[in-house]
Amino acid sequence: MTTAAAAPAGIGDGGELRRASGRLRRRLLFDRAIGWILLAAFAVVLFPLFDMLYWVSANALPTMSWGTLTENQVGTGGGLYPMIQGTFVIVGLATALAVGLGVAAGFYTSEYAPPSVARLARIAGNLLAGVPAIVLGYFGYFLLVIYAGWGFSALAGAITLGIFMTPYVYRTTDVALSSVPKGQREAALALGARPHQYLGRVAFRIALPTVLTGVFFAMALGLGEAAPLYYTAGFNSYPISNLTSPTGTLSVVIYQFYDNPASFGHFLALAFQAAFLSIVIVLGLNVAVQLLSDRYRRRLRGLYQ
């Protein structure tokens, strides 16, 4: 073949090791082409993200001032302070609820549940994750706002949003606990640990970085969802002083003010500002969670060898 014929000529000039030929050459070209195609796909995926970031920033920043963060919304003007407060309160409470329920359910499914129950639980979790947010919104509206008689309130919003977020925390907790190396469980039990002691002292330590990522994912989704809150927390232009008042949130501002018949001038600006703030909060949250979970992940170095 060519290689054999070329070999003598290559001796001395190092060409033997430098010039690929024939089939190998085609394979290398193909490999390079795949690299470019993947890069292009990556760019196509990223383009909308950067376009959206630019579009939101360009529309929000020129109209923003310190007052955006500190003032109440008045008429078509003012700031978003009440909605920032409402978002933190509602997403904070919803996260607490989702973490409590999701982590407990994850523990149960991965360690205690008989296999058949665990399978059902996982299916139920996926189903709940698949329920459209607006359906959960109506569910919260009828159950909490109307039936329980709470009216539009931060609490009704937080509970509804918490239920919306729970399956994401549940799934990551379950997956993270189930993928802990089996030897860890055996070793703990062989030392006289009860299952809950294994979970608390060993498994959760290993699952924590992954669980944190799941919690972040749930929070990011919760921050962006208007549907579960629109019919439960309602809206408020003023900051709240208790959990039973109607409460404004950034996501509802975006929904209500962006394509509203009354949307003109400052209403539209408020919608863009709210979008911009939501993105900043998610970004900040992402960085914080990354740093935190990196710290916990460092403890696990060497575990999966």
Added chain:
Amino acid sequence: MNARAADSAPVLSVEHLSVFAPTRRILSDISIDFPGRDVTGIIGPSGCGKTTFIRTLNRMIDTTPGLRVEGAVRYRGQDIYDRAVNPVLVRQRIGMVFQRPTVFPMSIYENVAFGLRLLRTEEETVEEVVRRSLTRAGLWGEIGSRLDQPALELSGGQQQRLCIARALAIEPRVLLFDEPTSSLDPIAAQKVEELFAELRRDYTVIIVTHNLQQAARVASRTAFLYQGQLVEFGPTEELFERPKERLTQEYITGRFG
């Protein structure tokens, strides 16, 4: 069946033990007495039931769903499969070290202290026991000055000896080893092996191994399992030099397995 040195009364005795999987029998009617303060080796080809057998001895078998155990395993006279017996207490008395090191993602100190923390031992005592256990496992000289370091940073051999120290810390009477050196390099394996000579003075040690030389070196008695049955059990020298069964003879001369 009476080997030298060992305490006369068996610490652990297995009576007509069988283990069933849903569609087949893994162990058939095994009876063995393990005397105290001695090392017993369990040999046999892959799939003969060695690992299943050793896991019945401290009820680790409970953690594998779908298996059924028949017969009795008596620890100092008490059947550990008795309904009133708590498997957690069984495992505190009968420790186990696995094939691959299973250190927890914590400091060296916390690894050894793990079992003691479960027992809510006072910190002063914990410190002392950690030191003593690491010394017994031959690790104190190597790592005694860096107990705060993550245990996962140790070498494989050190990790395995750390697992032994961790098992020793809760002061069991029996120690089970499931192929403790098969994932280690020869030098690390030798260090672990050297420990057995120490451990035999205070513990009843049972080692599953597929390494015949290892059994010959460390065990004073050896049991040969084949296809879930106990073929032969006796003093190691006799079993290796004058086996009573033809099957044993064939296995130790390398004709199968």
